[in-house]
Amino acid sequence: MKKIIFLLLFLPFYSCNDWLDVESEISVTYRNYFQSESDLEKIMITMFGFEKNILAYGDHYLDYVGLPRDYPSTYTKPYQELNYETFWSKGCDNFMSWSNYYATIYMANFLRDSQYRIKNIPKERVNYWMAQANFIKGLMYFKIAQHWGEAPIAPSSEEAEASAKSPVDTVLAEAIRCAEAALILPPHDKLTDANGTAITSRQYASLGSVHTLLANIYAWMGGLYGKEEYWKKAEQEASFIIDGKAGFYDLENNISLLIQNTLGKARATKEVIFSIEINEQDDRWYDAGNLELRYPGTLLINYPYTETDPRKINNTLREERISVNTVKQLFPDPEDQRRKEYWYKLGEELTVEGEKAPFKPRFAYINKWRDAVKATNPESIMQNIGVIAMDGNRIIWRLADLILLRAECRAHLGMTTEALKDLDRIRDRAGLKGYSGATDKTSLLKEIFHERERELFGEGERYFDIVRNGYFREELKGNYKILSEQDVKDGALYLRIPNNAFNKNPLMKQNLFWLWHQN
Numbered sequence: 001m002k003k004i005i006f007l008l009l010f011l012p013f014y015s016c017n018d019w020l021d022v023e024s025e026i027s028v029t030y031r032n033y034f035q036s037e038s039d040l041e042k043i044m045i046t047m048f049g050f051e052k053n054i055l056a057y058g059d060h061y062l063d064y065v066g067l068p069r070d071y072p073s074t075y076t077k078p079y080q081e082l083n084y085e086t087f088w089s090k091g092c093d094n095f096m097s098w099s100n101y102y103a104t105i106y107m108a109n110f111l112r113d114s115q116y117r118i119k120n121i122p123k124e125r126v127n128y129w130m131a132q133a134n135f136i137k138g139l140m141y142f143k144i145a146q147h148w149g150e151a152p153i154a155p156s157s158e159e160a161e162a163s164a165k166s167p168v169d170t171v172l173a174e175a176i177r178c179a180e181a182a183l184i185l186p187p188h189d190k191l192t193d194a195n196g197t198a199i200t201s202r203q204y205a206s207l208g209s210v211h212t213l214l215a216n217i218y219a220w221m222g223g224l225y226g227k228e229e230y231w232k233k234a235e236q237e238a239s240f241i242i243d244g245k246a247g248f249y250d251l252e253n254n255i256s257l258l259i260q261n262t263l264g265k266a267r268a269t270k271e272v273i274f275s276i277e278i279n280e281q282d283d284r285w286y287d288a289g290n291l292e293l294r295y296p297g298t299l300l301i302n303y304p305y306t307e308t309d310p311r312k313i314n315n316t317l318r319e320e321r322i323s324v325n326t327v328k329q330l331f332p333d334p335e336d337q338r339r340k341e342y343w344y345k346l347g348e349e350l351t352v353e354g355e356k357a358p359f360k361p362r363f364a365y366i367n368k369w370r371d372a373v374k375a376t377n378p379e380s381i382m383q384n385i386g387v388i389a390m391d392g393n394r395i396i397w398r399l400a401d402l403i404l405l406r407a408e409c410r411a412h413l414g415m416t417t418e419a420l421k422d423l424d425r426i427r428d429r430a431g432l433k434g435y436s437g438a439t440d441k442t443s444l445l446k447e448i449f450h451e452r453e454r455e456l457f458g459e460g461e462r463y464f465d466i467v468r469n470g471y472f473r474e475e476l477k478g479n480y481k482i483l484s485e486q487d488v489k490d491g492a493l494y495l496r497i498p499n500n501a502f503n504k505n506p507l508m509k510q511n512l513f514w515l516w517h518q519n
Helices: 002-009 024-030 039-056 061-066 083-089 097-114 125-148 168-181 207-225 228-243 254-262 298-302 309-316 324-330 337-341 399-412 416-429 441-455 462-469 476-484 486-488
Strands: 272-276 372-374 388-390 394-398
Touching: 039 125, 039 272, 039 394, 061 298, 061 462, 083 254, 097 125, 097 337, 125 207, 125 272, 168 207, 207 228, 207 272, 207 399, 207 462, 228 298, 272 399, 298 388, 324 441, 394 399, 399 416, 399 441, 416 441, 441 462
Parallel strands: none
Antiparallel strands: 272 394, 372 388
């Protein structure tokens, strides 16, 4: 049995280079595998591993595009500016692959297709684990639709014929179908594992995370198609959670507690809807050889963590940098507690050891993640820098994000008073007075966007907020500013279809935009 379990955990690798290259006979090996509920849970844990690789440790090209900074590194500048001439010289195709997404979907399909092999497990618990798998599958299709647009719908785990790309609305419809199949899940405080023990990890899907997924899918569709029906559905899904119908969630009382409890090592779950579990045991920090970049914002981590002399940061443009002036423009109100808490002594004079005169920095030092994990392996190359990670889980969705998403939906629906209540709830937590600016639809939507930009700085939402709102020409840089409507229609705001997607698949076609802009 141990050997079978070992093979099962690595089953997706049979197809991760090309999701169409699935050996159907592999499944036969496991026809007698499902003898207990723990066998089902082991498959879920395998899927959690893929989910972690995608959402916490993947190189997120579009996240880097959306991260505000004045000086990107030579590595990320081509992405930030959509510079086709130098884009592919960076070898980005290696990390723009959708292989892990489809490997995760394959595992969900394998579980679905193997239901007839399951024995000695109550139907209610079988359905529970199927719902967990459906949530992850729906999330994968949603992320694929956001990143690549048109994409194939994976066949069953026992089929291997080539499939062409489906339209983006078909991919999103599949994401919705999978999410709705997971709506049988209970609120988080009612989740139990295979042993009947209460689950604390927010990586397990719950009724709250399923409704949040649906809210995000429908809001994305509202942005793509401009139809009121999608904004209405997104508002309804978000309200179900915010109004307490899917379990208990609440905002941390202030920004300091948000950083300490939600984003930091305390791993409190009051505000967290869905997150990826991160800990030293799973991640082998002892062997780490570089600073983990779980969020795009962690690209900006330097002083006083990875560099203890702020003057070195002030005098070099080799790494990612954001200026004090830019941060003050993003957070214009001096009373904004995020301006104080997200940034280390923003614009203040710093005393440098050995120097009598204080030092005035031109760059801002991010302090949103501050529970530094230092290298302990004497052979690690990080011993010279010291910091290998920022302790804490990778938060995917938290309540503040969802409240502002609902505000956006309500603004689209003409529910101005209700949208302002949501907006001001987040402003109040940040120590700000209620919004008093223009409340016409265009102005209110832009203000909600900027509030999301402030609240969720560096958490990976900004690029998708920009695309959903159609702000790419004004908010992004370089060639994004001159994209035509035809460029966008041809896929300019999506990733290029990865090279390995064409293996053994004569039906695969490149997005038109990237077909004309590749070396």
